[in-house]
Amino acid sequence: MKGLYAAILLSMAVIFATNWLFPKKQAVPEASGEPAKVEVKAETAQPIAVADKTASAPDIETILKADKRVDIDNSAVRGSIRVKGARFDELYLDKYKETMEADSGDVELLSPAQSKAPYYAEFGFIDAENKLRLPDSETLWRVKGSKLTPQTPVVLEWDNGQGLKFIRKISVDDNYMFKIDQSVENNTGRKISLYPYGLINKTHIEGENTTRVVHEGMSGVLDSTLKEIKYSSLKDDKKEEFKSNGGWAGFSDHYWFSALILDNNQKSNVKFSKTGENAYQTDFVGQPLTVENGSVGTTEHRFFAGAKEITLLDKYSKDLHIDKFDLAVDFGWYYFLTKPFFYILNFLYKFIGNMGWAILLFAALLRLAMFPVANKSYESMSKMKKVQPKIQSLQEKFKGDKMKLQQEMMELYRKEKINPASGCLPMLIQIPVFFSLYKVLNIAIEIRHAPFIGWIKDLSAPDPLTISVLTHIPVPGFLDIGIWPIVMGLTMYVQQKLNPKPSNPDQARMFALMPLIFMFMLGHFASGLVIYWTLSNILSIIQQKVIMKKIGVD
Template identity: 40%
Template sequence: MKPDNTRNTVIFVVCMVAILIGYQVFVLGPQAEKRRAELAAQAPAAEKIAEGDVAVGASATPTGTVFITDRTRALGSAARVPIKNPMVEGSLSLQGGRIDDLYLSTYRETLAKDSPAVELFRPVGMEHAYFAQFGWRGANIAGGVPGPNTVWSLTQGQTLTPTTPVTLTWDNGQGLRFTRVVSIDDQYVFTLKDTVQNLGTQAITLAPYGRVERQGVPETLGKNQILHEGGIGAFGDGEKYVSEQLKYKDWAKKPREDFASTGGWLGITDKYWMAALIPDQAEKIQALFRVTDAAQDIHSAEFLGEPRTVQPGGQIVETQRLFAGAKRNEILSAYEKSLNLPRFIYAIDWGFLFFLTRPIFLLVEFFYGLVGNFGVAILLLTLTIKLIMFPLANKSYESLSKMRKLQPQMEAIKAKHKDEPAKIQQETMALYQREKINPLAGCLPILVQIPVFYALYKVLYVTIEMRHAPFFAWIEDLSARDPTNIWNLFGLIPWDPATAPLIGGLLSGAGSGFTLGLSVLAIFYGFTMWLQTAMNPPAPDPVQRQIFQLMPIVFTFIMAVFPAGLLIYWAWNNILSIAQQYFIMHRFGAENPIDDFIARLKGEKKKAA
């Protein structure tokens, strides 16, 4: 390689590392310090709330928001009905009939043994309040209809369970009586059956509504480009339905978006969890996503049903449902069938490659049913993909083996015409033609692998089945990064690299898309990529050759921040490719680094090409 090319390559690598370190030190570092300072500034206010020095439920402002930090105090403003089934627990407030206190009891926030259950709903008054509410709307109704502050009476039942529904009633004092029977199944669906009786002398007209509201979006949501978080739903005319998504960042730009639909569903989704309103599937509704208070950043998904008239002495009955839980594939699929919900399975963000992501997920789940380990299931999936592409890969590796065997002839051509690049190119292509070699054939397996790689990344990232799924040894969560780090000798030194001044984030990879803290899996992946690159014929151009030699190093650092399951897939894929390529190269008698290494172990001299 020419000295100028070597110098330029070194300068490029040094500049790239300098930029990454500078970004960490001067951008990410100060941002982290600013966040810590903001949290420290909020601490005195939180202490005042706990001591009772600040009025409970003080209104929020953009510059200084005061919230209730004690959940018990937030829950205690009105009587409540406990909620309990095998999947969720919490309570329902008689004020407004809100479902605003809900934990997913089968999921934990972290892998720690003392980790609390995942919180879905949170009562009004706390930061990031999140709840669902149902009711009626009507104009010029004497005595009114039950609203957000109406206190219902519990007239039957004590605890809401799959076998014990509860009944709530409210009388407006002007001839209208509202009765609500709330039930829950053994998973994530609440059913609300509302009855309105007109005991007066005048006909009244009213319409049912449902609302899921989130008061302020947590900082951790809506930041990832590969994942949808925000408004979600499916709307149509009773025959054809279309899925709709509204990311938080777009929601702020479109404070109101309406959809007309017959049935369907809508709600707010996070990565793994969702709250979705499910009207009667024969009901014509007006669905609405909106931001109602820019200061408090209140997002809501709502629907309003058709107006109906209740004659004196008559009554009407309306049934609505709420899904509030984890987006597990088999659960969503079962509800889609049992409740006749259109495209409910697409509450999981399968992405634009859904035709790959869903089959890949189903195949991984099938293998998991056989072996009981998602990591092993990923290995079996990789093996299956390799078997499917075996003929294509064989042709590719045969071409690469022939090219490697022709290296001496190609070097001779370059030596013969060292000052005539056009002549070198002409004779090289003629050599390829005589030997029936396609120099582009080696790229085909890689090109085919790219969409599969992305689809598997999507599956690992968005499906809750992969969340906290262990492999073996230290890999306890396939959807998270490998926790080992080269800077503490993979855990042998009792030190957290994240605590290093200025560059802690860069060493640990926390909160960034790049890290210098290589893990065991990242290093193993890098080794397999280097070995596979070394088995390919070297590029004819010296600069290209240097770039290809650097690629395993660069990709090792890039891939270090990816989920462990993805590194397992790619490293295992490389191992299978190396095995297949070695077999073919050995058969064709092409030089390869594995045979060279074995020869050195035996003390044999390298065979002449």
């Protein structure tokens, strides 16, 4: 049992170290279905090369003033739509700051094509025969309405001078969902067919603002299957294409994302591609809209741009019938645990008002739920410690006969009613629990910048009060850990001392190093996780001490 315990702990150490030092490569999913009949091409400004990323670019205010714009304003976002091209290309998230600094600006999500990091969305129609004059990125629309708010939608109109009139009504809710209703009035004298499209174009410079913990890149749920595509997997001229009834497709960052919401009632051709140096695009092309002469054809699409608020994503998924919209959040392998854990934490947070105390209460409730199983485990380990002198005596007596020693030890366990394997069950349960909580603390935007007490101002970040900060002595990065990881390491050491010593000297040495390994390894993880682990250890120590006293073990 002790060997298994050490092996499990070592496995966890290896898994975490591997994940941290050598992030996994994302396999590129295979395309399903035929490619779209028509191509969606964004008319972009020249992207900035990596070597040139600090080169001068027009000031954002200069860019915004150069074009007529319609302001966007609700309780969650602010920004504007460029009237020329009807492009969503300026959006700030009012509830979130870029950093913890007092003078930090709001998170910028969308940015114009002429800026250093273009990120924008647009909608329109494509003529497969390329015979009709259609609105594009240079089209100057006539605007009805001065500001887009939840109460005041904006209407854009444009006449192509050839018998086609395009009307686009844009609305927004109180959060991050935009609705685009398009209508086409046909007075050309003949029937026409147009393909509706939507696209999101984004600049990504490899190595900037990336994390190893969650997926960052292109993503979507297509035909009920999650697709995640790394930027690095798309080389020049390479694209991934799919067909899907409903779902969504877009770009995912750590805490923010944008998505084109697909029509549930028809097949859409979805494409992920690289469109230039550091420029990537997600787009869809819907089924053709056929409009008879003298008639009006309509389409309806939605566009999400905002924060990965799990409760809000679930609400959108239910109310708007968006397939698995919550998978915009990278819940990881243990989805069945990670998501419920988030909802429990979020409930406790709303009840208490502080995420740090919510994490501690969650740890206590989890220990309470595992109390019966843990009790049996600690009873078994306490009995093992009690018979340790007898085991050592048998080892000395039969040190030359391993088979006989094994038989005598099993007989001893039988007489003392000890199950040597029973101590492993709580540990096995703890592994998915630990990984799930680790994931929650890294994905939940509700924990980003959430303070605790004292010096912990952000539970999603490592403990900032490190050895080098306290001593003003330079310390190598991996060894430079905070106070909470050290306290956690001490609790692991105390807990280890309560357990029976491994009979194998090599196992004993390896086991003795575990608190040290975990202390430095977890020292660079979210402080909320370390705080949880520390309290969990303390509660385990108390429970184990009570049982040891009951059994009569020192």
